[in-house]
Amino acid sequence: MVAQWAYKFRFYPTPTQKRQLAIEFGHARFVWNWALETRTKAYQEHSKSLNYSGLSRKLTALKQTECPWLGEATASCPTQKLRDQDTAFKHFFAGRAKYPRFKKRHQTQSVRYQLDQRHVEKNFNAESQRLKLPKLGALKLKWSRRMTGIPKMVTVSKDPAGRYFVSLVCEIEILPLPTRKNVIGVDVGVKDVVITSEGYKSGAPKYTYQYARQLKQAQRRLSKKRKGSYRRRRQQQRVARIHARIADSRRDFLHQQSSKLINENPVICLEDLNIKGMLRNRHLSKAVADCGLFELRRQMEYKAAWYGREVLIVDRWAPTSKACSECGTIHESMPLKVREWVCPDCTTRHDRDINAAINVLRLGTVGSAGTDKARGAVKTPRAVA
Template sequence: MVTQRAYKFRFYPTPQQKRQLAIEFGHARYVWNWALEARTKAYKEDGESLNTISLSRQLTVLKKTACPWLSEATAGCHTQKLRDQDTAFKHFFAGRAKYPRFKKRHQTQSVRYQLDQRHVAKNFNAENQRLKLPKLGALKIKWSRNVGGIPKMVTVSKDPAGRYFVSMACEVEITALPTRKNAIGVDVGVKDVVVTSSGDKSGAPKYTYQYARQLKMAQPRFLSARLFKSSCEGVKFFV
C-alpha cells in the first residue's frame, strides 16, 4: 500500500540564507495580499471570480512594470501562494473555512518550493542527508529520522519565535502486517490495571501509597517556601 508520510525537521540557515528567506517570505506575503485584494475587488465591482491562471498573468505584468523587485525571489514560490489561495477559497465556498485573511509580518511565515523531478537526485539525497533549494543552496538540517521516498514539494517556514523548519511529504510503501488468528482481548480492570482474555493480569502498583509519607513531609516545606518567597517580593534589602 502506498501512502503519503509527512516529515518535519529543524533548519539552521546561514546569515546569507536568512537574508534570502526574508526576501522570500516578504515577497510571498505581498503576493498573497495583492492577490486577495485583486480577487475581492474584482468580485465586488464586476462579479468576476479570479483564479490562479488569471492572477499569474497579472503577476507577470506586475513584475515587469510596477514591482520589478519581485524577481529577487523564487518565481515558483509566488505560484504556490496563488495556488494556496485557490485552495483557501475552495474551502470557504464549501463552508469549511472562513474568508481568507491578509497575511501579517509577525505571523508564521512560509514558502513552498517545487522540486524538479528531472533533477531531483542533484537536489535531494536522503542517504547523504542533502537538500538544495533554489537561491538558498544546501540547507543545514537536523535530520531526526530517515526519510523514505522522494518529496515533490518542500515547505520552509519560520515561526514567531524565529525558528526555521523544513517540511516535506513523500510517497512510501507500507507493508501490511500478517494476519494473526490468536487475538487477545484487553480490558481495563479495577483491581488490576490491565486484564487480558487469556487470564494474564498486570497488577496495580500503588505508587501513591508507597510515597505517601514522603509526600506528606514535602508538602509543608514547599508551602513554607512559597509563602517566604511571596512575602519577600517587593522588599528591598540594604547591606
C-alpha cells in the same frame, strides 16, 4: 497502501540564507495579500470570480510594470502562493473553512519550492543528508529520522518563535500491521486523556499548567514593552517559544498515545464528542484545550487508514457515563465530580471512566454489526495526508 508521508526537520540557516529567506517570505506574503485583495475587489465591484490562471497572468504583468523587485525571489514561490490561495477558496466555498485572511509579518511564514525531478538527485539525497534549494544553496538540517522516497515539493517555514523548519512530502508504501483479534473502547477526558475498556489510563500531563508560571512572567514583561520597539519584538519571541514548547510537548504525547492504540488494537471504538461545545464551557475550556482531544481523534483516524485498522465512532448522545456496563441501568444524572459509583440495581462498583469506555466498546460493536443503528453509529475512517 501508498500514502503521502510528511517529514519535518529543524533548519539552521546561515546569515546569508536568513536574508534571502526574509526576501522570499516577504514577497510570498505580498503576493498572497495582493491576490486576496484583487479577488475580493473583483467580486465586490464586478461580481467576477478570479482563479489561479487569471491571477497568474496579472502577477506576470505586475512584475513587468509596478513591482519589478518581485524578481528577487525564486519564481516558483509566488506561484505556489497563488495555488495555496486557490485551495483556500475551494475549502471556503465547500464550507470546510472560513474566508481567507491577510498574512501578517510576525505570524508563521512559509514558502514552497518545487524540485526539478530531472535533476533531483543533484539537489536531494537522503543517504548523504544533502538538500539544496534555489538561491539558498545547501541547507543545514537536523536529520532526526531516516527518509524514504523522493519529495516533489519542499516547504521552508519560520514560526513566531524564530525557528526554521523544512517539510518534505513523499509517496511511500505503508505495510499493514499484524492482525489481532482484540477490540477496545476508548473514552477520553480531562483527568486522563485516554482511558480504555481494558483499564489503561494515560494520565494528563497538563503542559499548559506546567508552563503557566513562565508564561505569566513573560507575558507580564511583554505588556510593559513599548509597542513597535525592538525589545518588544524580542519579548514576543520569548512568549512564542513557551507556547511552542507547550504545543510540541502536547503533540508528542498525543502521537505516543495514538500510535500505542493503533499498534495494539485492530478495532477501536471512540465516542463522537462535541469539542467546540466543550470549549464554550468557561470552567473547563482551558483544560479541554490542553488535552487536544480533536487532534487525538484526527491522528487515530489517519493512522488507522494507513495501517489497515478501523476506528468506529459512537453516537455522542449515547449515555456512556451514566449507564451501568453490567446491567444497563441508566441513571438520571452523573455530575463530573462523581468519579466512582455503585449501581443501585446490581450493586456493581464502577470507575466512571472505565465504565464509559466499556459502554463505548459495547455500543461500537453493536453499531458495527448493524443490529442497533440508533445507539451506535459507525463512520468510515479516511486518510489524512
